[in-house]
Amino acid sequence: MYQPVIGLEVHVQLDTKSKCFCGCSIKFGQSPNSQTCPVCLGFPGSLPVLNEAALKLSLKAALALDCEVSKFIKFDRKNYFYPDLPKNFQISQYDLPLSHNGALFIDSESGRKKIRIRRVHLEEDAGKLVHPEKGKMSMVDFNRSGTPLLEIVSEPDIDSAEEAYDYLLRLKAILEYLEVSDCNMEEGSLRCDANVSLKSAGGALGDKVELKNMNSFKGVKQALEYEIKRQAELLDKKKKITQETRLWDAVKNVTVSMRSKEEAHDYRYFPEPDLVPFILDEDYIKKIRESLPELPQARAERFAREYNIPRYDAAVLTADKYLADYFEQCVQLYDKTKIVSNWIMTELLAHLNKRNIDIRYLELKPKSFVSILEMMDEGSISGKLAKEILPEALESKKEPRDIVKEKGLVQVTDTKEIETIVERVIKENPKAAGDYYQGKTSAFTFLVGQIMRVSRGKANPKVANKILKEQLERRGNA
Amino acid sequence: MELHRLTAHQLSDLIAQKKTSPKEIAQDLLKRIKKTEKKVKAFCFLDEKDVLRQCAELEKRTSHGALFGIPVVIKDNICVQGQDTTCSSRILKGFKPPYDATCVRRLKQEGAIIFAKGNMDEFAFGSSCETSCYGPTHNPWDLKRIPGGSSGGSAASVAADETILALGSDTGGSIRQPASLCGVVGFKPTYGRVSRYGLIAFASSLDQIGPLAKDVQDAAILLNVISGHDGQDSTCADVKVPDYTKALVNNVNGLRIGYPKEYFAKGLNTEVKDSVETALGLLRKLGAQVKEISLPHTGYAVADYYIIATAEASSNLARFDGVQYGHRASDFDNLLDMYAKTRGEGFGEEAKRRIILGTYALSSGYYDAYYLRALKARRLIKEDFDRAFKDCDCIVTPTSPTAAFKIGERIDNPLAMYLSDIYTISVNLAGLPAISVPCGFNEKGLPIGLQFIARAFEEEVLLRGAYTFEQNTDYHLKKPEL
Numbered sequence: 001m002y003q004p005v006i007g008l009e010v011h012v013q014l015d016t017k018s019k020c021f022c023g024c025s026i027k028f029g030q031s032p033n034s035q036t037c038p039v040c041l042g043f044p045g046s047l048p049v050l051n052e053a054a055l056k057l058s059l060k061a062a063l064a065l066d067c068e069v070s071k072f073i074k075f076d077r078k079n080y081f082y083p084d085l086p087k088n089f090q091i092s093q094y095d096l097p098l099s100h101n102g103a104l105f106i107d108s109e110s111g112r113k114k115i116r117i118r119r120v121h122l123e124e125d126a127g128k129l130v131h132p133e134k135g136k137m138s139m140v141d142f143n144r145s146g147t148p149l150l151e152i153v154s155e156p157d158i159d160s161a162e163e164a165y166d167y168l169l170r171l172k173a174i175l176e177y178l179e180v181s182d183c184n185m186e187e188g189s190l191r192c193d194a195n196v197s198l199k200s201a202g203g204a205l206g207d208k209v210e211l212k213n214m215n216s217f218k219g220v221k222q223a224l225e226y227e228i229k230r231q232a233e234l235l236d237k238k239k240k241i242t243q244e245t246r247l248w249d250a251v252k253n254v255t256v257s258m259r260s261k262e263e264a265h266d267y268r269y270f271p272e273p274d275l276v277p278f279i280l281d282e283d284y285i286k287k288i289r290e291s292l293p294e295l296p297q298a299r300a301e302r303f304a305r306e307y308n309i310p311r312y313d314a315a316v317l318t319a320d321k322y323l324a325d326y327f328e329q330c331v332q333l334y335d336k337t338k339i340v341s342n343w344i345m346t347e348l349l350a351h352l353n354k355r356n357i358d359i360r361y362l363e364l365k366p367k368s369f370v371s372i373l374e375m376m377d378e379g380s381i382s383g384k385l386a387k388e389i390l391p392e393a394l395e396s397k398k399e400p401r402d403i404v405k406e407k408g409l410v411q412v413t414d415t416k417e418i419e420t421i422v423e424r425v426i427k428e429n430p431k432a433a434g435d436y437y438q439g440k441t442s443a444f445t446f447l448v449g450q451i452m453r454v455s456r457g458k459a460n461p462k463v464a465n466k467i468l469k470e471q472l473e474r475r476g477n478a
Numbered sequence: 479m480e481l482h483r484l485t486a487h488q489l490s491d492l493i494a495q496k497k498t499s500p501k502e503i504a505q506d507l508l509k510r511i512k513k514t515e516k517k518v519k520a521f522c523f524l525d526e527k528d529v530l531r532q533c534a535e536l537e538k539r540t541s542h543g544a545l546f547g548i549p550v551v552i553k554d555n556i557c558v559q560g561q562d563t564t565c566s567s568r569i570l571k572g573f574k575p576p577y578d579a580t581c582v583r584r585l586k587q588e589g590a591i592i593f594a595k596g597n598m599d600e601f602a603f604g605s606s607c608e609t610s611c612y613g614p615t616h617n618p619w620d621l622k623r624i625p626g627g628s629s630g631g632s633a634a635s636v637a638a639d640e641t642i643l644a645l646g647s648d649t650g651g652s653i654r655q656p657a658s659l660c661g662v663v664g665f666k667p668t669y670g671r672v673s674r675y676g677l678i679a680f681a682s683s684l685d686q687i688g689p690l691a692k693d694v695q696d697a698a699i700l701l702n703v704i705s706g707h708d709g710q711d712s713t714c715a716d717v718k719v720p721d722y723t724k725a726l727v728n729n730v731n732g733l734r735i736g737y738p739k740e741y742f743a744k745g746l747n748t749e750v751k752d753s754v755e756t757a758l759g760l761l762r763k764l765g766a767q768v769k770e771i772s773l774p775h776t777g778y779a780v781a782d783y784y785i786i787a788t789a790e791a792s793s794n795l796a797r798f799d800g801v802q803y804g805h806r807a808s809d810f811d812n813l814l815d816m817y818a819k820t821r822g823e824g825f826g827e828e829a830k831r832r833i834i835l836g837t838y839a840l841s842s843g844y845y846d847a848y849y850l851r852a853l854k855a856r857r858l859i860k861e862d863f864d865r866a867f868k869d870c871d872c873i874v875t876p877t878s879p880t881a882a883f884k885i886g887e888r889i890d891n892p893l894a895m896y897l898s899d900i901y902t903i904s905v906n907l908a909g910l911p912a913i914s915v916p917c918g919f920n921e922k923g924l925p926i927g928l929q930f931i932a933r934a935f936e937e938e939v940l941l942r943g944a945y946t947f948e949q950n951t952d953y954h955l956k957k958p959e960l
Contacts (some may be wrong), residue, residue: 038577042797044570044678045557045579047711076730079793079840140801266841270849273682273790311586371680 002126002198002235004228006158008167012150012181013125013189013243014057020148021091027385028187032141040146047274054148056182058070058098058122059288063148064178064295065117067102074277079268083140084127084198094269097121106166115167125149131183143185148232160222168192168217169319173296176321185216198231206231207243210397211255214248224249227255299324307337322360329366334373343373351391365395374401415467418459422467425450437476481506482639486548486696489642493547499501500531500547504591507549511640514960517621519637522612523555523562523595532591543588544703550585551635551644554595555602557676558582565678566610567600569824570804579676581645581687581704593641597631600826601795602652602680604628605898608889609828618958619924623882626656632690633660638960643700644690649680650783651902654687654914656876658927660740661916665689665697668934669909671714673708679794681787684906693954694915694945698722717935725938728949731765736870740776741901747880753918753926754876757947764946773862773868778855779904780896785839785852792836798824860908867933872943875901877914877927905931913940916953
């Protein structure tokens with residue numbers, strides 16, 4: 001048996017308006033090279049000027065991750081040639097990151113576990129290469145060039161692929177709570193590399209392998225699972241593990257070697273002379289610390305307490321800021337908190353997952369969502385109907401109340417109407433009525449079923465039951 | 479009237495009195511250039527039509543600026559929108575920046591005419607203007623000789639009366655040394671005094687833009703325009719800009735001048751030494767307190783500079799890769815090959831030498847021994863000055879150890895070439911302001927320069943010393959025969 005030793009390196013794009021060292025917008029999905037200027041194109045003579053908003057968001061994240069914040073802020077150049085890097089160096093932080101020694105807690109099977117954060121630092125993103133299918137040339141889109149990136153490096157405290165997954169979920173939740181990043185892995189605003197090595201029973205730590213190119217949290221998990229298995233098999237065969245960088249192939253579900261340690265870059269880091277180091281004032285850090293919002297753990301505790309829902313529910317609801325926001329908006333409108341939480345956790349989440357909808361982009365507003373619950377309370381729809389209306393509302397983007405109305409689905413509670421139906425049913429089923437008088441309870445259930453059939457499910461079952469019983473008694477007495 | 483022989487302040491007076499116009503000045507200079515430029519070769523780009531277009535634009539202006547109608551040559555490493563800006567390098571051939579450098583923008587605001595691009599050592603790597611891809615500029619005082627460098631084109635054009643003013647850049651002496659060798663005034667401001675935005679970087683922590691002029695007053699006028707805070711350059715200081723022309727007083731009475739003994743040792747040409755000592759004598763006579771001082775770490779300056787400057791340069795020049803602009807090799811097999819061929823073809827020998835030196839100094843395993851130690855030595859050199867300035871207000875030294883040398887004389891001996899800047903380099907390492915003014919001629923009639931160095935942001939002290947010296951001598955009035 002081997003013990004996996006895993007460390008994660010996460011890059012998140014900060015949700016600023018403009019880039020890290022110039023005024024260009026960082027909006028995603030714009031036409032290529034439309035959001036560029038001499039600075040982020042690295043034109044000769046251009047100079048970087050730090051965007052204070054990027055620094056503030058970085059400090060927010062660092063403080064929320066319990067890091068020690070460095071008062072002395074300086075930047076370094078990381079030198080390497082690549083066409084998506086217009087200056088052929090990246091402005092980053094090397095020996096003195098803006099913060100270090102933090103921690104993040106995950107909930108594992110054995111309880112809460114602390115994953116130490118080694119460092120959090122600010123740097124600029126590169127552009128993007130585009131490889132057209134035809135032709136020998138590649139093209140570069142510099143829209144992303146200079147976008148502020150936060151690099152968050154964990155200590156190798158992660159023991160399994162599952163824990164890595166939990167770490168990423170928790171980190172994402174915290175960053176979303178802080179509103180420092182939208183953490184959208186598909187748009188590349190969150191990226192993750194992993195280092196993994198195996199420790200054998202004797203305690204010797206194997207050479208570490210760096211994994212890249214995972215583009216989802218699930219991908220990170222799968223790549224780690226694969227890599228742990230691969231390394232274990234090598235060790236079983238007494239083979240050496242090469243220290244190298246491997247790429248995850250999400251199609252074939254394997255990792256493949258990219259470069260070995262010998263080919264590793266010498267980045268020739270040195271202090272960025274175009275940016276003057278500066279000292280952060282104590283007050284400045286204090287103000288940012290005071291501005292930190294409620295974080296997932298605290299919110300879960302509050303949910304359990306304030307809304308009187310189980311701890312488990314509170315944890316699920318608060319794991320995603322936007323889900324928690326949705327829940328809170330719902331319970332402002334509808335006070336049966338446990339029902340709201342049940343409906344969100346079972347019905348709503350199931351449909352969202354099935355349709356791959358992010359709660360942030362859900363068009364069904366809390367007010368409309370709780371209207372379904374209200375209709376149930378009013379007795380105008382049954383629970384069964386309510387469960388059918390929800391997906392329809394998601395699909396058609398119509399108001400649940402309108403759907404009910406349009407389809408004539410409104411439960412019939414009008415006693416007169418039900419009485420007519422009941423009379424008809426009893427008349428049409430004399431045998432069943434007879435059986436009822438013989439004491440066969442199943443006959444009663446059969447008759448209720450018939451009432452529902454005739455009313456096409458609209459009859460309020462409670463009312464129908466009551467009237468059927470009354471009428472049968474009346475007839476029996478007669 | 480030979481307008482080209484006049485200074486900016488003289489021409490401004492004539493314009494104010496409506497005795498001349500921007501167009502007349504420009505035309506007179508263009509006439510002059512027809513006669514002299516084929517000998518001097520100070521410019522890499524001159525667009526006559528554009529110069530006349532600028533004059534026509536100026537005539538429409540209602541308010542005049544501080545440099546209204548005054549032609550200014552811009553060193554080829556300073557960006558002028560839409561005009562070739564190539565650092566005299568093949569690798570940037572055809573590059574027309576989409577923006578003006580901050581100093582160029584300020585010149586335009588003040589009504590200056592952006593006249594021509596001054597030839598230079600490729601990427602400012604050199605002290606002779608010989609490494610330009612356009613060929614060398616010639617010293618107007620002796621066409622067989624170099625004008626100094628790297629701002630050789632800027633200095634030679636001022637000396638040859640081909641322009642009224644010029645901008646240069648100074649990383650280790652690139653304004654002052656050519657000014658000294660061409661017999662003009664060269665001013666390197668405090669690091670952070672003038673925005674570097676739009677100056678194509680050689681060594682970011684050392685580079686500074688500054689004036690080249692026919693006299694100290696003109697240098698002060700030009701400095702007034704280009705100085706001051708710029709939100710686009712983080713290293714540009716937010717320090718108030720005084721009116722530098724107010725510092726032009728003919729009085730050094732009580733000024734405490736130190737001369738560092740280390741600058742008068744081995745390697746200093748005797749004629750230069752004599753001129754500088756005579757100059758010190760004159761300053762003493764004019765009331766200055768002149769005394770010997772020591773800058774003990776002077777001997778480390780050149781070595782220190784060549785590590786820091788080349789390290790920064792190796793990174794700054796990485797962007798010239800053929801991807802977005804400038805030269806790109808026409809035939810290549812893959813990306814790496816494209817980089818290698820583009821840079822192999824685009825950079826000259828000295829540029830390659832410095833890129834390799836700097837890359838080496840920053841390499842893992844060597845960083846501590848070279849770059850980090852160089853940073854420590856830089857601090858010691860700066861502390862030398864701090865100590866010296868406790869006892870004096872300014873320091874006076876030779877600008878260059880020799881007068882202009884012959885074209886080709888040192889080009890194959892980089893070490894000899896690097897020593898041309900032995901008296902100017904420390905100033906950049908310490909981030910201080912310094913000015914070079916003419917202080918004599920050698921037997922061959924070649925100009926000799928005198929350097930004044932002051933505390934950071936005390937440009938006014940330099941102007942006072944240099945102006946007084948100039949007012950009491952006439953070296954600056956002598957013109958080369960062309």
